[in-house]
Amino acid sequence: MNKDAAPLPTQALKRGRDLVVDLAGSALWGFFGAAYLSLALRGGDYLDVGLFLFYLLAACFMVIRRPAQRKVAWWENVLAWLCVFIPIAGLRPAAGGWEISGLVFQSLGLLGLVAALSSLKHSFGIAPADRGLVTTGLYRYVRHPIYASELVFNAGYLISNPSWRNLGVLLLMVATQVARILREEKIISGYALYADQVRWRCLPGIW
Structure with a gap:
């Protein structure tokens, strides 16, 4: 057994904590995106549509990103x-x-x-x-x-x-x-x- 390896509970805890952070970040970007989509639907300009797209991408990438080394x-x-x-x-x-x-x-x-x-x-x-x-x-x-x-x-x-x-x-x-x-x-x-x-x-x- 590798003595330098982190115990399994510690690894699982870290993965779980990272997942919570990723989901929370994705939810935040999704909230911003929804706000700009609402503005666009209520007669906003194309900047609102573009910001909606940006935050939508950010929300998606937040949950599929690589773990940090x-x-x-x-x-x-x-x-x-x-x-x-x-x-x-x-x-x-x-x-x-x-x-x-x-x-x-x-x-x-x-x-x-x-x-x-x-x-x-x-x-x-x-x-x-x-x-x-x-x-x-x-x-x-x-x-x-x-x-x-x-x-x-x-x-x-x-x-x-x-x-x-x-x-x-x-x-x-x-x-x-x-x-x-x-x-x-x-x-x-x-x-x-x-x-x-x-x-x-x-x-x-x-x-």
């Missing part, structure tokens, strides 16, 4: 979830914006979100974890296309709804995303070679 500390999980809820809880409508320009940014960001999530599939997660390195799709061009697309989408919201509050929320989101990115790059196996092949993290020519 490496995870991070609890506070890093909190940081990752903050990245999710900061724009949801913080951004507010404001007058005097440039709606067409903002809509263009949000449309591009939404397309990027759906495309990047479709590439990520079984490696999808919120908190940094090693679920396998993805190098296909948008990941051939930048190393963090989902985070980049989120920033573009929310920058579009700021353009359409300019206010000091929304600017502060966006800057806070950038700060937490940068911390999340730097931590994630340290725990995924094979990342150093991938970083040599794909130079830019989010914005080609900038970072």
Whole structure:
């Protein structure tokens, strides 16, 4: 018997705990998706339809994702979830914006979100974890296309709804995303070679 192997009850407990987390995350994304579907059915715009599709994919991928080979500390999980809820809880409508320009940014960001999530599939997660390195799709061009697309989408919201509050929320989101990115790059196996092949993290020519 391998002395280093975890006892069966411990392994079963871990699998059960991971399943609960995956189902809870899937239910959360499903809730967001249902909210945007409701908006779309009540006469919303195509962004509501696109967000419904994004959250539907997220809900599905959450329950079929690979088990994490490496995870991070609890506070890093909190940081990752903050990245999710900061724009949801913080951004507010404001007058005097440039709606067409903002809509263009949000449309591009939404397309990027759906495309990047479709590439990520079984490696999808919120908190940094090693679920396998993805190098296909948008990941051939930048190393963090989902985070980049989120920033573009929310920058579009700021353009359409300019206010000091929304600017502060966006800057806070950038700060937490940068911390999340730097931590994630340290725990995924094979990342150093991938970083040599794909130079830019989010914005080609900038970072």
